[in-house]
Amino acid sequence: MMGHMNARIKLATLSLLAALSVTFAPQAVIAQDEAPAPGTAEVFGEAPESAAPGEVVASETQPAEAQGGYVPMAPTQGKGMPTSYEDDAMQSLTFQDQYSEDGQYALGMHDYVLLPVITAISLFVLALLLYVVVRFSRRANPEPSKTTHNTMIEVVWTIIPALFLVVIAYPSLTLLARQYETPPEEAVTIKATGYQWYWGYSYPDHGDIEVISNMLSDADALRNGEPEQLAVDNRMVVPANTPLRIQTIGADVIHSFAVPSLWFKQDAVPGRLNEKLLEIEEPGVYYGQCSELCGTRHAYMPIAIEALPPEEFAEWVRAQGGTMPGDQAEDAEATGADEEGAETGGETTEVALAE
Numbered sequence: 338m339m340g341h342m343n344a345r346i347k348l349a350t351l352s353l354l355a356a357l358s359v360t361f362a363p364q365a366v367i368a369q370d371e372a373p374a375p376g377t378a379e380v381f382g383e384a385p386e387s388a389a390p391g392e393v394v395a396s397e398t399q400p401a402e403a404q405g406g407y408v409p410m411a412p413t414q415g416k417g418m419p420t421s422y423e424d425d426a427m428q429s430l431t432f433q434d435q436y437s438e439d440g441q442y443a444l445g446m447h448d449y450v451l452l453p454v455i456t457a458i459s460l461f462v463l464a465l466l467l468y469v470v471v472r473f474s475r476r477a478n479p480e481p482s483k484t485t486h487n488t489m490i491e492v493v494w495t496i497i498p499a500l501f502l503v504v505i506a507y508p509s510l511t512l513l514a515r516q517y518e519t520p521p522e523e524a525v526t527i528k529a530t531g532y533q534w535y536w537g538y539s540y541p542d543h544g545d546i547e548v549i550s551n552m553l554s555d556a557d558a559l560r561n562g563e564p565e566q567l568a569v570d571n572r573m574v575v576p577a578n579t580p581l582r583i584q585t586i587g588a589d590v591i592h593s594f595a596v597p598s599l600w601f602k603q604d605a606v607p608g609r610l611n612e613k614l615l616e617i618e619e620p621g622v623y624y625g626q627c628s629e630l631c632g633t634r635h636a637y638m639p640i641a642i643e644a645l646p647p648e649e650f651a652e653w654v655r656a657q658g659g660t661m662p663g664d665q666a667e668d669a670e671a672t673g674a675d676e677e678g679a680e681t682g683g684e685t686t687e688v689a690l691a692e
Contacts, residue, residue, distance in 0.1 A: 417623035440600030524580035531592025531605040534634035544659035576650035596625030
């Protein structure tokens with residue numbers, strides 16, 4: 338009798354649980370459908386067509402008030418990103434426009450030194466080949482020449498290439514020296530750490546705040562008006578027109594921090610801290626990628642640098658919970674003034690009471 342009673346109780350309990358699951362299941366499914374997919378981040382919001390180049394645009398999902406006054410910048414089409422052949426065939430065949438002083442020097446060297454020299458040499462060699470084909474063909478020379486030595490030709494083809502190398506050497510060595518210039522003492526330090534497979538950015542000069550950066554999905558990138566497989570959920574934010582000390586290190590394997598439009602590339606090696614000077618001349622969003630084969634998801638750890646005017650960079654730092662170098666001094670001065678005022682007020686009160 339007792340066994341039948343226990344069986345009925347279990348059956349009733351299971352029936353009640355089934356009824357509850359049917360009642361609440363639709364709400365759970367609806368809530369799950371409304372939630373964003375894991376690994377995606379709708380941070381920047383879609384840039385309106387009327388936005389001016391470099392204009393900051395508030396995100397619909399994260400308004401400016403929720404970000405402490407900082408609003409992520411909308412990217413400018415064609416600036417700091419690769420150009421497709423369909424958009425501009427000629428631009429897609431050359432380097433990206435440069436937005437650092439070293440990048441502009443290097444691009445000028447390529448366009449005005451290397452390309453003319455390469456073009457001149459190629460045309461000269463082509464002309465020589467055509468001349469040889471016509472002038473020394475079997476039809477024009479039934480009896481082939483047995484000349485094995487010509488002093489003048491040997492002197493010419495030694496001296497002229499040497500002169501070309503001298504012309505190329507000066508700007509090349511100048512560019513090499515510029516790329517190894519030491520950052521000044523007042524440069525803003527940013528440490529980029531390569532992980533498998535994402536980037537982390539820490540700011541030791543601003544309260545050791547750290548930002549973890551992962552690639553956005555293609556749908557989120559297109560929604561934000563950014564290039565696919567280059568957009569990230571959290572950018573590396575830096576001040577424009579300010580010397581930057583970019584330090585790179587690998588947490589696991591060798592990575593490489595590279596941003597083509599800034600002419601910047603530096604390896605991130607485990608156990609070794611590399612650093613290099615960078616100064617971005619214009620505010621904007623600049624895209625890059627890991628340029629070292631670092632594993633199976635090597636192609637999915639892009640780099641996005643957002644260069645802001647210094648005052649907006651300070652707002653971003655405070656929005657992240659960090660501090661600007663001058664904040665602590667100002668707080669100390671304010672605290673000292675308050676203490677001095679309190680002491681002065683106390684003395685005045687004592688004098689008044691004595692009177």
